[in-house]
Every structure is written in C-alpha cells, then in structure tokens.
Amino acid sequence: xxxxxxxxxxxxxxxxxxxxxxxxxxxxxxxxxxxxxxxxxxxxxxxxxxxxxxxxxxxxxxxxxxxxxxxxxxxxxxxxxxxxxxxxxxxxxxxxxxxxx
Numbered sequence: 001x002x003x004x005x006x007x008x009x010x011x012x013x014x015x016x017x018x019x020x021x022x023x024x025x026x027x028x029x030x031x032x033x034x035x036x037x038x039x040x041x042x043x044x045x046x047x048x049x050x051x052x053x054x055x056x057x058x059x060x061x062x063x064x065x066x067x068x069x070x071x072x073x074x075x076x077x078x079x080x081x082x083x084x085x086x087x088x089x090x091x092x093x094x095x096x097x098x099x100x101x
Contacts (some may be wrong), residue, residue, distance in 0.1 A: 001080065002089035013063040015083065019074050023054040026068050030057050033066060 003015040020026035030051065037043045047060040055073040059066040067079060 003086040
C-alpha cells in the first residue's frame, strides 16, 4: 500500500507499507529495495530501524518512508488507520521479467 501524506505532514511525502511472512522475507524485501533504489535510481537510504528485530523494518529515503511488517506487527500498529486521512496511491506491480534462455 502507498499512502500520499503530502497534505498530512511536511516531514515526508509517502509511506510505502508492505507485509512479509517471515524474518527472512522481510530482510530480502528490505535488501532488494535498497539495491534497486541505489543501483537504478541512485537514491540512497538515509536511515533504517528494526532490521535486526525484523517485526517492523523502517527504511527512510527522505521523502519516502518504507514500512515492512510481519502480519502481527502490521495489525498492531495499523498505520493505515493512524493515517486514515491520507490518499491511497494506486499501485500495480510490474509484470515479471522474461528471462532469456
């Protein structure tokens, strides 16, 4: 889920909220986000929290903050409700890339 927070706060523009099913999956998602943003967009992370605990990983890219939760933590913190006034940004995952044989 992507929330547009530009009308809610001057601190950041967007929250990206995602759920992983395991610590390993949360780490893989966080690592891939870092890799893609750095390699393809040359946009490095400013900070992070929770990587070791892995129930809630926060990745701070300045105007964009990524929240990666396990299911229990996402239900508990319920950021969607906390920021209920924010606009939801439509999102469609990119189709899988065809691999050359």
